[in-house]
Amino acid sequence: MYEKQAVDYRGPVGSPEQVVLLDDDGRAIGVADKATVHGASTPLHLAFSCYGFDREGRLLVTRRARHKATFPGVQTNTCCGHPAPGEAMEDAVRRRLAEELGVGAVDLRLVLPDFAYRAAAGGVEENEVCPVYVCTLVGEPRARPDEVESVEWWSWEAFVAAAGAGELSPWAQLQAPLLDARRRDWRLVPPAESPPHISTAQLPAEHTGEPPEYVQYEDASPAHPAETWIRRCTQRTSGGGH
Template sequence: MPQTDTAELVVLLDDDGRTIGSAPKAQVHHASTPLHLAFSCYLFDDAGRVLLTRRAVHKRTFPGIWTNTCCGHPAPGEALQDAVTRRVREELGVGITDLRCVLPDFRYRAVAADGVVENEVCPVFCGRAVGQVHPDRDEVADHVWVPWQHMRAAAEFGWAISPWAAEQVPLLDAAGIGHRD
């Protein structure tokens, strides 16, 4: 069930990935970020290219960095697939077909240059974009469709894309995702 409060909440987790509560997103990301639930999504077009986005420069975590198509947090009680569909529509203005969870157990911790920590259980989804991209500039500074091999090359240089995408790309490769190139 989606939240009705205006404050975006994130689902807090224990070390075993069990829900232990929720907290306002604005209060969660700091130097001691608690483990919480998130998701990553990679969308492909009919040519097999993947949509990369550049995070808005005012974002709290990893501002201005290039990353996968969309990341976000499900609201308490919201199904992950519903959250992915919602955030992709809100951030990029596109729909999704063939959405599937390809890395259900992905978990990472990353520290930004300013000391802000991401600490997430972050299942990874892939799907196909439907429609033209119309990004919300409060979320996405830029976007580009690239062949998967460009994403793979960016992941080899950890500084070129977000730390979570740099970790996810080799795992996606191993799972056979993006091999239309």
């Protein structure tokens, strides 16, 4: 049984998928159609990565569909996506697992709340604040072919080795060693650390505090913080809903 049912935030049939745009301090500043965002100079936006395991501890590794605009055909973690404006991050993770792979998630845990990266290939750039989750998958994967070309079950050790050899997506190459270093603590992430319910209708709060380093890939641009975004959004949205 799932801990929580996925919620559909896609809007009316035919409406474009939207992503949440962020400023250089990681504050929500607006929304944009996903189809218009990714290009040679992609604006910073909000995303997530999820690593889904079976009951035997094997990781579900996916190969991205070859027609995708960013990093087509590469092997990567179980699922990535973007929360819709006003959608809670955990709801977004569950929604994408259901949409792309036909699976549910239990024991969904936030492991890397402050991960962010920038990566480019083929003239298309990713530029994301991207909290990282792990979970146990429920159900037999049924990959959606327009999103996922194929799926395989790997040992965690094999995935970490492939990341170190540069054989995976750039974000997985960065995330795998960070996750591996925290592997013993995966079940110890307190619920209070979960990314907040985001409302882009609210004006951003004043930035306070020192941001952490922004994880970079193939780029030496100025740092973008993420940890302070988590704290600010928690304060900004603690009293409201959608």
